[in-house]
Amino acid sequence: MGLKSFVDVSADSHFPLENIPFGVFRPKTAGGDDHSLVVETPRPGVAIGDFVLDLSVISSAGLFDGPFLKKSQCFNQPSLNLFLEMGRPTWKEARATIQKLLSADEPSLRDNLSLRKKSLLPMNDVEMLLPVVIGDYTDFFCSMYHTKNCGLIFRGPEDPILPNWFHLPVAYHGRASSVVISGTKITRPRGQGHPIGSSPPYFGPTKKLDFELEMAAIVGPGNKLGKNIDINEAYDHIFGLVLLNDWSARDIQAWEYVPLGPFLGKSFGTTISPWIVTLEALEPFACDPPKQVRIKPAGQEQASVITKSNFKHLYWTITQQLAHHTINGCNLRSGDLLGTGTISGPEQDSLGCLLEITWNGKNKLSLNGSSQTFLEDGDEVIITGCCEGGDYKIGFGTCAGKVLPAITENQ
Numbered sequence: 001m002g003l004k005s006f007v008d009v010s011a012d013s014h015f016p017l018e019n020i021p022f023g024v025f026r027p028k029t030a031g032g033d034d035h036s037l038v039v040e041t042p043r044p045g046v047a048i049g050d051f052v053l054d055l056s057v058i059s060s061a062g063l064f065d066g067p068f069l070k071k072s073q074c075f076n077q078p079s080l081n082l083f084l085e086m087g088r089p090t091w092k093e094a095r096a097t098i099q100k101l102l103s104a105d106e107p108s109l110r111d112n113l114s115l116r117k118k119s120l121l122p123m124n125d126v127e128m129l130l131p132v133v134i135g136d137y138t139d140f141f142c143s144m145y146h147t148k149n150c151g152l153i154f155r156g157p158e159d160p161i162l163p164n165w166f167h168l169p170v171a172y173h174g175r176a177s178s179v180v181i182s183g184t185k186i187t188r189p190r191g192q193g194h195p196i197g198s199s200p201p202y203f204g205p206t207k208k209l210d211f212e213l214e215m216a217a218i219v220g221p222g223n224k225l226g227k228n229i230d231i232n233e234a235y236d237h238i239f240g241l242v243l244l245n246d247w248s249a250r251d252i253q254a255w256e257y258v259p260l261g262p263f264l265g266k267s268f269g270t271t272i273s274p275w276i277v278t279l280e281a282l283e284p285f286a287c288d289p290p291k292q293v294r295i296k297p298a299g300q301e302q303a304s305v306i307t308k309s310n311f312k313h314l315y316w317t318i319t320q321q322l323a324h325h326t327i328n329g330c331n332l333r334s335g336d337l338l339g340t341g342t343i344s345g346p347e348q349d350s351l352g353c354l355l356e357i358t359w360n361g362k363n364k365l366s367l368n369g370s371s372q373t374f375l376e377d378g379d380e381v382i383i384t385g386c387c388e389g390g391d392y393k394i395g396f397g398t399c400a401g402k403v404l405p406a407i408t409e410n411q
């Protein structure tokens, strides 16, 4: 039997009492459509079933009474950075307090109607925001299947996996300013595309817009410049995980990335899911967290599942990635985002991007009767993921984004 909350949680919910993922939200006004949003202060919350528990209200009511959180202002902030900086003992205290407050047999919140009304808001009545201020974003390259397929497509059959790959987790520095929250629309980027045959490079809207199915670690306490984080301590520097879509323009990327790596082909937008699932919640599922990606094509009502992958396909672990990131003395800071890299599995139906699924546009993808290769304007990519196994799920919610047409010359 799973844990029982006084808040109704359906059996297939991503957010049972065992999960308690952290995010940042602001309430919408009654009426609720986008035009009637009152700009309320963003504040931290956790998800429980279809509700959000406002941690600023719980904190102001004096219900965080443990030694680390009693006097802290970390839940009266517009981001989770301060809370993340405080480290694992504080995170565990927060989780224990929240799980107790929300449990079916604990009266302090359950029987306090006015506090319940103030602190428990239906998810539909809130707007989710970026949970942390992201100072830096790094993206690793850690699925062997993805690495091999990219090597075959971009570099040919000789040595598709380069010799360094098995010795260290390869990565590139991404662009933090264009990391956006699920639901944000993504404008098709323009740029210089790889020459086709003997023609010169072309300029215009990308013809090869792609998604990348990834997860990302959110850094807790950082390290000082010049000091590394040992692999045995790396776990305590990771607060939790989110879903991530590293949108990629394959024609721009293929032309620009030699020899310094991805630049404008990836810096036009990266989407993350709003709820950070803690490593504590994930612990019982150390293996086998399955994931799915769907595409809802422009003009269609239904989304089609196009791939299902699994976190276990990563060759390098998130603690190895974090330790490697600091091995030269590079400093990480609370809120930094470390993408795992595209999570492709060995089978055709577990590939993590359209570059691989369509083999660079050679094969068509069939979606509810229509067919295409790369993403079209109006397409929506919806990534979801959860851990399954026991009598509850630990879910990540969704990481979604819809493609808008490219800007034109006079915009």
Ligand SMILES: O=C(O)/C=C/C(=O)CC(=O)CC(=O)O
Pocket: 139, 140, 141, 142, 143, 146, 147, 150, 151, 154, 212, 214, 246, 248, 262, 340, 341, 342
């Ligand atoms: O192999 C290449 O040239 C390019 C690979 C990628 O674009 C993948 C990347 O962003 C890292 C990853 O997601 O695994």
Ligand SMILES: [Ca+2]
Pocket: 139, 212, 214, 246, 339, 341, 342
């Ligand atoms: Ca990537």
Ligand SMILES: [Mg+2]
Pocket: 174, 245, 246, 247, 248, 266, 267, 268, 269, 270
């Ligand atoms: Mg990106």
